[in-house]
Amino acid sequence: MTKPFDKIVTIDFxxxxxxxxxxxxxxxxxxxxxxxxxxxxxxxxHEFGTDSPTNWVGGEGLRxxxxxxxxxxxxxxxxxxxxxxxxxxxxxxxxxxxxxxTLSMGRALRGVxxxxxxxxxxxxxxxPAKGQAVHSTNGLAVITEDIxxxxxxxxxxxxxxxxxxxxxxxxxxPTSELRLIDMTLKMYTRPQLELDSKxxxxxxxxxxxxxxxxxxxxxxxxxxxxxxxKFADVLQKLGVTPPTKVSKTTGKETLALAKNDALFQAxxxxxxxxxxxxxxxxxxxxxxxxxxxxxxxxxxxxxGKLPVPLSYYGALSGxxxxxKGSAINMQNLKRGSFLRKAIMAPEGYQLVVGxxxxxxPRVLAWLSDYHEMLDIFRADGDPYAAFGAQMFNIPGLTKVxxxxxxxxxxxxxxGCGYGLGWASFASQLLVGFLGAPPVRYDKAFAKALGVDQAxxxxxxxxxxxxxxxxxxxxxxxxxxxxxxCLAAKRIIDIYRATAHPVATFWDMxxxxxxxxxxxxxxxxxxxxxxxxxxxxxxxxxxxxxxDLKRTKDDKGRSQWVYGPKATKLYAGKLTNNVTQAVARIVxxxxxxxxxxxxxxxxxxxxxxxxxxxxxxxxxxKPWVLGQMTLEPKYLPGIPLAADGGAHRRYGEAKQ
DNA sequence: ATGCATCGCGCG
DNA sequence: AAAGCGCGCGATGCAT
Numbered sequence: 001m002t003k004p005f006d007k008i009v010t011i012d013f014x015x016x017x018x019x020x021x022x023x024x025x026x027x028x029x030x031x032x033x034x035x036x037x038x039x040x041x042x043x044x045x046h047e048f049g050t051d052s053p054t055n056w057v058g059g060e061g062l063r064x065x066x067x068x069x070x071x072x073x074x075x076x077x078x079x080x081x082x083x084x085x086x087x088x089x090x091x092x093x094x095x096x097x098x099x100x101x102t103l104s105m106g107r108a109l110r111g112v113x114x115x116x117x118x119x120x121x122x123x124x125x126x127x128p129a130k131g132q133a134v135h136s137t138n139g140l141a142v143i144t145e146d147i148x149x150x151x152x153x154x155x156x157x158x159x160x161x162x163x164x165x166x167x168x169x170x171x172x173x174p175t176s177e178l179r180l181i182d183m184t185l186k187m188y189t190r191p192q193l194e195l196d197s198k199x200x201x202x203x204x205x206x207x208x209x210x211x212x213x214x215x216x217x218x219x220x221x222x223x224x225x226x227x228x229x230k231f232a233d234v235l236q237k238l239g240v241t242p243p244t245k246v247s248k249t250t251g252k253e254t255l256a257l258a259k260n261d262a263l264f265q266a267x268x269x270x271x272x273x274x275x276x277x278x279x280x281x282x283x284x285x286x287x288x289x290x291x292x293x294x295x296x297x298x299x300x301x302x303x304g305k306l307p308v309p310l311s312y313y314g315a316l317s318g319x320x321x322x323x324k325g326s327a328i329n330m331q332n333l334k335r336g337s338f339l340r341k342a343i344m345a346p347e348g349y350q351l352v353v354g355x356x357x358x359x360x361p362r363v364l365a366w367l368s369d370y371h372e373m374l375d376i377f378r379a380d381g382d383p384y385a386a387f388g389a390q391m392f393n394i395p396g397l398t399k400v401x402x403x404x405x406x407x408x409x410x411x412x413x414x415g416c417g418y419g420l421g422w423a424s425f426a427s428q429l430l431v432g433f434l435g436a437p438p439v440r441y442d443k444a445f446a447k448a449l450g451v452d453q454a455x456x457x458x459x460x461x462x463x464x465x466x467x468x469x470x471x472x473x474x475x476x477x478x479x480x481x482x483x484x485c486l487a488a489k490r491i492i493d494i495y496r497a498t499a500h501p502v503a504t505f506w507d508m509x510x511x512x513x514x515x516x517x518x519x520x521x522x523x524x525x526x527x528x529x530x531x532x533x534x535x536x537x538x539x540x541x542x543x544x545x546x547d548l549k550r551t552k553d554d555k556g557r558s559q560w561v562y563g564p565k566a567t568k569l570y571a572g573k574l575t576n577n578v579t580q581a582v583a584r585i586v587x588x589x590x591x592x593x594x595x596x597x598x599x600x601x602x603x604x605x606x607x608x609x610x611x612x613x614x615x616x617x618x619x620x621k622p623w624v625l626g627q628m629t630l631e632p633k634y635l636p637g638i639p640l641a642a643d644g645g646a647h648r649r650y651g652e653a654k655q
Numbered sequence: 656a657t658g659c660a661t662c663g664c665g666c667g
Numbered sequence: 668a669a670a671g672c673g674c675g676c677g678a679t680g681c682a683t
Contacts, residue, residue: 228679258663289665289677315673319667322675329675332666360667360672411671418671425671496669506669557668568670576672580667605667605673 005075005097008048010166012158013084014041014151018139024083028327033086034303040087041143044155046163048077054159056152066092079103079118079162082323085189086307095190101312102162104181105169108313111544113564122161125168131157174540180312180588183595184320187308192349192601192611193650195301196342203338204294214281225282228255240267240275259283293339296328306343308602317580318541318588319605331604340651350617352598353653354624354644355607356590358383359583364417366638367526367579368505372498377639384410391491416495417502417579419572426488506571509578513560513569518548527634528578533562535578538634539585543577545569586640590628598624609650617646 016039017023024032032038040062046054057065071094078084081101088094106116114120119130131154136147143151170178215222224230232242232255243256243263256263268279300306308330314321322329333339345351361383365373376383382399388409389397399406412425496503508525515521516530523529529536535543545562548569553559560569583606591600591608598620602609608628612620621644629640647653 226678292677314675317673319673321673324675327676329666332664332675334665355667415671419669420671421669423670428671503669510669559668559670570668570670572669572671575669580673607667 004073006073007050008075008077008100009069009096010046010048010077010159010163011043011084011088012078012155012162013043013087014137014155015039015087016041016141017137020139024325028309028325029083029086030300030303030307030309030326033083033090037141038091039141040091041137041148041151042155043084044152044159046156046159048163048166054156056148056155058148063092066094069094071096073097075100077102077162077166079121079158079165081185082188085185089189090304099182099185099189100166100170100178101181101185102165102169104184104312105173106165107311108177108318108541109169109173111546111563112314112316114546118158118161118165121165125165127161127164128157130161172540176539176588176592177541179592179595183591183600184310184312186599187310187601188323189307191305191307192346192599193306193308194344194346195297195306196344196649197298197301199338199342200294200298200301203342204291204298207291207294211284214284218277218281220278220281222285225278225285228257231257231278231282234278235267235275238272238275238278240272243267257282290334290337290339293328293333294342297339297342300328305346310603316543317577318537318584319580320603330602337651341649343650345611345648348614349611350614350646350648351601351650351653352610352612352617352621352624352644352646353607353650354590354610354621354628354642355654356583356587356628357641357643359586359606359640360414360579361417362638362640363583363586363635364502364505364575364579366635367528367582368501370499370501374637374639377641380641382406384413387413387495390494412491413495416492416499418576419506419570420492422485422489422492425492426485502575506575509571509574513548513571513574517545517569518550518560527582535581537581537585538632539588543581582635586632586635587628589630589632590642593627593630594624609653612646621646 016037018037019025022032022035022037027035040059042056042058043062043065044054044056045065046052066088074096075098076085076088076096077100079101080103081099085096085099088096102118102121103116106121110116122128122130137143137151140147211222215225220234224234235242243266258264264279267275268283270276297306309323309326309328310320310330311323312320314323320331322331358377361373362377364370365377373383376386385398385406388402388406389395391409391412392402392405394402394405397405397409411428412420415425415428512523512525512530516523517533517535520532522531527538533545533548535545537543547564548560548562550558551561551566561567562569587603587606587608591603594600594608594610599611600608601611608624610620610624625642625644628642631638631640643654645653645655
């Protein structure tokens, strides 16, 4: 592939800020740059890889500078390029051909938890420390020549640091991943999506009126509903004992007033109509996320198009996360919500949304040589429905006949692949069961579950853990609960017996944690190379497990932990990590192919959002799905499938 | 006041 | 112990 640029310009802006009310620590990048107060004091620029001097371009000279460069053939390099390139594009109309970003590269190469600020990177690489001069501009709208000179020095040093770090990072960095960084940043700096402000206003108004009316009818303040202790008081006054539960983490008693707490659900669906109404109102009042987000979307819509705030390599597995401080997360918008519907392609375009069907179970089946499962996928079967039929003893269960049960089976099957245990599974299924005293796990209960003495002793060893999971209150009797747990255990047992290759894969993972990730023995398995504290992936990137070591948990049992937060690692989790990481590469391969023809304007893990002119939509849709499912050479024989749709509105594209 | 941890819930 | 996993954010409670 020929390079889309002839030279790389490193850039760093210095801009006006005020720690009181105009600062990136209190505002999003989008808000800050689009604010009327925005002002660039200047920028340092340097042509990367040349002896040319680093030039400070003062604020008044910036417009002339940017119009004097052929950005169509020029790439830009910055640390946190989202900021600098947004200024270039939004303020000066300069559209660089390609974007390099040392912050993005740092996350991928060093991990997300270590910190990848320019100061930290300089220190870790033994480079001259980042300067401090910028503090003197706090609150200033104009700067003196002296300050400007100091700023220019400081800025030039940042440019130097960025280049030095880039030299170190770019050694061997896959071109495909550089293209993904460029793609991700352009989703933000070159926004295409529009927000339907009328729809957002309407939804906000209607919701507000509904809420106000409800509060008035009940004669209650919002705070009395929203706060846990205050709501408990309200219940007490009505002669209702506020329900409690034992916290899973602290072990302390706490109010069980969350939406999915069984006892809260009992009140919500109970016979006391006054109490039920209050509970309903509480849910309405507490669902603030949707309101806050709608308001944020509305605010953005009044400033311009929607910069999609995604963070390349935000997750261990290489998945994208929401960009920190962006205040909105495009990856967890409620399905079917008006927020999704308010996101639109510009006039004359549609959004082709394609997703990789069941990509994780497909990759797991391929990695573990689970041929029976691969054959189900090859025959275009529905493994979730098949598992659901086993789970619920409903032969012939389908997505159409039992959509909810199939959804439950889907979640169970995915969990099972990563080591989901029966107790946890049982408690998952119990969510929603109503009222009744907590059931205690004891020896007799274990025996009733049909586990032998040694197995029962193991459960008792993790008693606190299991007790908490089973201490979910129910309306069902002890006997019903027992039956329920037996059913849960039966399903888990069925899975582990039938998905034997997956269990064998767990075995191998356990061994590799010990021998390779810890012991350093290099081991190649299919498209993965296990070695000391890392697993190399088929795209040249790696899963990182820095400082992996064996520790003891609070019960004195041996366990593996890694990283600054002592994150636990064990077979089921490693299975998840490699599966998710490989699935992400299948996904990005498709994105890279699609992006050669159409702009990819967003991604949500197994889904890509592609901008297509109206006239090309019917052709583009199958083409996109086809590009997503080309067999990767590192996964020979894997059956892939993709599904998708097209609409001007994001929320209407997939049916 | 401010930071930090936990919970609950949204997505995959 | 074969323990589902990967995220971010708002509300809340507790410590500083």
